[in-house]
Amino acid sequence: MTAVDPRAGASRLRSDQVDLRVDLGPLRLDNPIVTASGCFASGREIERFFDIARLGAVVVKSLTLEPRGGLPTPRMAETASGMLNAIGLQNPGVEQWLATELPWLQALGVPVVVSIAGKTVAEYRMLAEYLRGQPGVVAIEANISCPNVDDRNVVFACRADATREVIQQVTRVATVPVFAKLTPDVTDIAGIAEAAVAAGATGVSLINTLLGMAIDVETRRPKLAAVTGGLSGPAIKPVAVRAVHQVHQALPDVPIIGMGGVRTVTDVAELMLAGAKCGGRRHRDVRQPAGRHRAARGAAALVR
Amino acid sequence: MTAVDPRAGASRLRSDQVDLRVDLGPLRLDNPIVTASGCFASGREIERFFDIARLGAVVVKSLTLEPRGGLPTPRMAETASGMLNAIGLQNPGVEQWLATELPWLQALGVPVVVSIAGKTVAEYRMLAEYLRGQPGVVAIEANISCPNVDDRNVVFACRADATREVIQQVTRVATVPVFAKLTPDVTDIAGIAEAAVAAGATGVSLINTLLGMAIDVETRRPKLAAVTGGLSGPAIKPVAVRAVHQVHQALPDVPIIGMGGVRTVTDVAELMLAGAKCGGRRHRDVRQPAGRHRAARGAAALVR
Amino acid sequence: MAATAGRCGATEEVLAYRRIGAYHSLTFVAPDMAERARPGQFVSLGVAGGGTLLRRPFSIYAVSRHGPWAGTIEIVFDVVGPGTRWLSGLVKHDVVDIVGPLGRLFPMPQQQVGCLLVGGGYGAAPLLYLAQRLQQANLRVDIVLGAATQDRLFNAIEAKRLSASAVFTTEDGSYGTHGRVTDVIERMFKDGGIGVVYACGPMPMLAAVSRVAQRHRIAVQVAVEEAMACGVGVCMTCVVPYRRDGDVANVRACVEGPVLNGRKVVWDEIGRQPVGDVATGDTATAANPALRP
């Protein structure tokens, strides 16, 4: 067996002389490795693979006001070095999550970033209200890569004004720093990031998935029941690096949480060199739930 | 040797009962396989690998008014299932091309689509003027995924108004159908396509590369001398299929030339099922210059 | 919990590769997994080759906890795409990254009842593993295996050895009864003596078997196969509509399944758009007649 006892890794990491701490504005994390929302759930299923408490922070699957059952299957299609997903934000809803999942994460002592998703500006504000003063919650990630039902289902983060409105409402009630998670499917991502920061966001999370589609030529049917879906994985890493670089050039003082196609420590380092403060590993959680424990040190070693 | 004599393939193809013709508005092509601008040059180097005359059409490397030396090396970086390039439109300029390359292509009897690229609206118009009545040229592809020096280097195809202006000027002088080649790096590609068609474009070519970037974590330098570059290859196929689908939904009667990550016949068929009339194979010309001759029939068989 | 960490994921060595009819089999040296594996569970294998990133799930077919290798597990698979093609090229001593055992097992009957095992194609594999356990528990086992053709009937010999009676169906009539498994199980239910049905195979087969069992009010446990991205319960890719607490919920085939109560799966709703719950996504319209919606 080549598997290593992660506890050993943890103590080695903690007793290490290297200072891995990163500051995301007012938010300090012990190390730059966080999870990316959506493929980590809230961690219960992952706990048996490694010690979650050693993460810089856990970013949980986006929560909505009401529980959501999500979209029909097939929800996933593999593509070259990537995958398409159309899950439809299946989640238990914010109330049940606060009752059952947060206490569990809190007991682990890991900083929790709560991702929220709404159909309207009002829903985002209500979600932020639920999170006021919740113990263990160190930040809110507003996943604004969602369709706005009040504006012909145009994704919030596709428009500077909708972005501004959502973030204003969320930061008004939030008791913790707010990060805006942006979609790369825009003409000017730096402009959207500026709007988010002007509206009070502490920083931005880059990038959400790219809108994509795949067709099975034999059945002549879209491979996803929802027709289109989000493209993620190593295929999109160059787009993520570029987006982080562009936003960092435009807003050098704004902390960026980078993600998109991260599989290895080198990938995290690449996003950090492009300007991110820390890197979200999503793909790894899907393909390689075990073995994260060496990541934080490796990334730090490469970047500093 | 497993290589096949392409002449045999050609005659088989031509005597075939299957009708492979496609109509792109007023433009009829013998079959739906075309090249994608930029990795076929003008065909001279490719001729020894297969019979160019069997292509539906040849789309040549974008031409500019003046000869261009292009960007410094490294101009290319491989990424997961894709590549980044920053060539900087190295080309001999329209005059020399008309003098040396067009007659050669014309002698082969293959329909030629000339891709043009300018720094200003005026340059596009002048390029279209050069092409007026040129024998063998069946269409113009306006590569408007280029920076507009008159508008802070914002790419023409990132703005509906700039798109409209370029296409208006080009169609005003052109004697052949005009296709607008669009970048996927926009919030609303269907809106840009509508602007192009409203300005007189016969159809659109989808998609150009996505803006991307890669960093070598060891040297801490961008892998491209130009820092950012265009992402192409199978990695982006889901974005291409989605873009074709979206534009086709919005403008069902507008002919679309689809491209992006096409390697196999199945890939061409996938783009055609999404709504393209024909498929541009670029990647194949880079990786697999030989062996195109079976493609047209295969794609037709899959789609019809 | 943390005490078991590391034991769920490991790089395991190939001990043997063999062909079984139209199928391939790989045996891995994996003492920890062998120790914990139960019939119905699966393992998730990292595959290499051309831009393929996601793990591939395979039912556990056979487990040995003794012998010189301290413990091995075996899977059976059909080559259908790049991942299984890559696996079929492995040879002894190659190593594969495996996560498992994963998922819910076939529950053992709590009483002395007759057990009917219904398998389609390689779906027979986990059932033969189950049959062994049921025999060890002195339960009567009857097996029905179906496939398109004879060479796709998985291991008929072992099925005979592990059962009181074994019936085979092929769609082309090349072996056993000409037809499908559902054509023969109806009669077997009528004959009586069956207390529980276990099934594994294509989804339409599982739906049909579940319906027949439901009509006869017989318990039915099915191992479903939904495309999986993570295999460990975090991504919500693999869901199946399932009746629970008087409601229908999307349960995850990888953790709440793959073994589910066949009478609770809402077979008709699989792949159907739930009304009023469309969070994202547009739909293909008549504008593109080439594309089937």
Place this chain on the structure above:
Amino acid sequence: MAATAGRCGATEEVLAYRRIGAYHSLTFVAPDMAERARPGQFVSLGVAGGGTLLRRPFSIYAVSRHGPWAGTIEIVFDVVGPGTRWLSGLVKHDVVDIVGPLGRLFPMPQQQVGCLLVGGGYGAAPLLYLAQRLQQANLRVDIVLGAATQDRLFNAIEAKRLSASAVFTTEDGSYGTHGRVTDVIERMFKDGGIGVVYACGPMPMLAAVSRVAQRHRIAVQVAVEEAMACGVGVCMTCVVPYRRDGDVANVRACVEGPVLNGRKVVWDEIGRQPVGDVATGDTATAANPALRP
């Protein structure tokens, strides 16, 4: 032209894989390519494995036009990334998709002059192929090979066999002269008798050799190595700034090269942004101090 179509691209069988010092070698059965190959040319190999799509270029090291296989070609390579790692795992009878021979060859001297061959690392491979041809033409051949360490000196034995004199340099002094090839060639030029220099190796070495040759007014032909996407001249990835008709043009290493006149390559401009010709791309600024511009 069309008559040669099909002969440039084929799926070729591996006849032998072997190790040569720190390097690997593959020999392919490829009669057509063997027939047409000349020293300095290269072949472009399709490689598989993890999302790697572009072909990999390798100089032709050895060619046999006779024997039971009708014709073979051999390449030598160093494992530096996924493509070469994949190649190093090939065994006899595996097949690889090869395009070639490609590019411009080393021109043979038109007069009876002494030839100095200067190779760095695996850059020695095409030079040893050239040495054979020069010997056949009864020309005097001297060879200088350099490498970081002894095991990275490619095939010193063959270099001795194919030359009137062979000198070796290693950067760690583990074999031959301690230092670099440029440390020894200066003296050889002074000794006289050399009419042409042929060089292959890392770009900085080629630049240095070209400068020394230029100072001594000796002809110098270098085989450059620029990253290539297509390898056949269509994509403009592999360009080198080159003096031509009193001007500097970006010539393609894959068709106008890889063998170029070392005195015409504008070594200082490689990778430099030509002034006033910035068509696309932005630049990293001081805003991101972590990133070197």
